[in-house]
Amino acid sequence: MPATYENIATTTLGSNQSSVTFNSFSGYTDLFLVCAYRDTRAAEYSYPKIRVNSDSGSNYSWTHLYGTGSSALSNRGTSSTSIQIYEGAGDTSGSNIFAPILINFMNYSNSTTNKTILIRGNNTSNVAGNIVAATVGLWRSTSAITSIEILGDSGIKAGSSFTLYGIKAA
Amino acid sequence: MIGNLSAGIFAPTTILGDYESIATTTLTSDQATVSFTSIPSTYQHLQIRALYKTSRATSSVGAAYLTIRANTDTASNYSFHRLYGEGTGAFADGATPNATYFNGGNMIGNSSTTNIFHAAVIDLLDYKDTNKFKTMRSFNGADANGSGNIALFSSNWRSTSAITRLDLQADAGTYNLLSGSTFALYGIKG
Numbered sequence: 001m002p003a004t005y006e007n008i009a010t011t012t013l014g015s016n017q018s019s020v021t022f023n024s025f026s027g028y029t030d031l032f033l034v035c036a037y038r039d040t041r042a043a044e045y046s047y048p049k050i051r052v053n054s055d056s057g058s059n060y061s062w063t064h065l066y067g068t069g070s071s072a073l074s075n076r077g078t079s080s081t082s083i084q085i086y087e088g089a090g091d092t093s094g095s096n097i098f099a100p101i102l103i104n105f106m107n108y109s110n111s112t113t114n115k116t117i118l119i120r121g122n123n124t125s126n127v128a129g130n131i132v133a134a135t136v137g138l139w140r141s142t143s144a145i146t147s148i149e150i151l152g153d154s155g156i157k158a159g160s161s162f163t164l165y166g167i168k169a170a
Numbered sequence: 171m172i173g174n175l176s177a178g179i180f181a182p183t184t185i186l187g188d189y190e191s192i193a194t195t196t197l198t199s200d201q202a203t204v205s206f207t208s209i210p211s212t213y214q215h216l217q218i219r220a221l222y223k224t225s226r227a228t229s230s231v232g233a234a235y236l237t238i239r240a241n242t243d244t245a246s247n248y249s250f251h252r253l254y255g256e257g258t259g260a261f262a263d264g265a266t267p268n269a270t271y272f273n274g275g276n277m278i279g280n281s282s283t284t285n286i287f288h289a290a291v292i293d294l295l296d297y298k299d300t301n302k303f304k305t306m307r308s309f310n311g312a313d314a315n316g317s318g319n320i321a322l323f324s325s326n327w328r329s330t331s332a333i334t335r336l337d338l339q340a341d342a343g344t345y346n347l348l349s350g351s352t353f354a355l356y357g358i359k360g
Contacts, residue, residue: 004189004190004191004356005188005189029194029219029354030219061313061314061315061316061318062313062318063255063256063257063311063313063318063319063320064255064257064320065253065254065255065260065320065321065322066255066260072253072255072260072262073255073259073260074255074256074257074258074259074260074320075255075257076257076258076313076316076318078315078316079315104219104289104291106219106221106289107221107352112285112350113221113285113286113287113350114285114286114287116221116286116287116288116289116311116312116313117289118289118291118309118310118311118320120309134255134309134311134320134321134322135311135320136289136311136312136313136318136319136320137313138286138312138313138314138315138318140315142285167189167219167356168191169191169194169219169352169354169356170191170192170193170194170354
C-alpha cells in the first residue's frame, strides 16, 4: 500500500532526448509531475507537450491563462494531438535556466470521467515577454492513464529533471 | 508498483507523515453539501484536491462557484477575488467584500459536457492559527474542447478561530453537487 505522497520515479537527463515517459504506476488517486525544463529549441522559450497512453489522436484540448509582464491573456487549443505546456525554457535562454513546470493529473485512474490536467509553468529567462502561466488540459477519454509522455518542442535538453509523485486519498 | 522510465534512472522515496490523507468523499448521488468535520488540529495547512461538477443544467464552464464555509459560519465574514482565462480573454473580478463563503473555484455545469469535471487544488494556510485570519488559495479549471476556464482564486475568512469544519457546496446550496464528484482532504505538517 503506497504512502499518501510518494516519490514514484525521478530522472535528470544526461543527454538530449526527444521525450521522457513514465508508466506502470498504480494505487494512487492523483499524480503530480515536477519538472525543471529546458528545450533544445533555438529560442528563449519552448512549448513542450503532454501525451498519455501513447494516444496521438486528436483527443486533447487546453485553455491557457498567462501574463507576459505587460498583459494578461488567454488562448485555447482544440482537438489537438497533445496538450501544449506554457512555457518551457528554450536553448537561447541564459545559461543554467530551467523553467519550473508542475503538472497535476487529477483522478487519473478512474474509468468514468475524461481526464482533467492542471498545469503551472513559467519561463524564468531574464527577457521581456516571457510568461507565467496556468493551464487546464483535457484528454477526452474515460480510460485510466497508464503512461505519461512529455515531448520536447524541438527536444528535451540534457540537465532537465522530472520527478513523478503519487498522491493517495483515504 | 514502481514506474519505469525510458531515459535516466529512478530512486523511489517514500515521504511518510508530513502529507497525510484525512478524509475522502465521492458522491454516489447528487448532494447539496459535502462536509469535512472534526478536522484534526495536528497539521499546519490543509489541502483539498477535487474533481467536481454541479447538477445545474447548463454547459457553461462557470455554471457555479464551489463555495466553502468554515465552522458553519454563513455570515458576511469572507471576501474573495479571482483571475481567470476562458480562451478568448483573461479577466479579473470578484473583489467581493463581505461575502458569505470562501470561493473554492468555478464549477462546470452538467449539459453537453458528459464525463468532463472541474478540477481544483485548494490550499488553506495556517488553518488552526488563532492569531490570523484564514487565507484560502485555489487553482482550478475545466476544459471542454472549445470552451474552458482556468482560474486562480484567493479568499479570506475574517476569523481567528481554528478551522474544525468545512462545508462545500455549489453556489452556497443553490445547486447540487453532481454524483461522481470527489473531494479529498489532506493535512500538511509544519
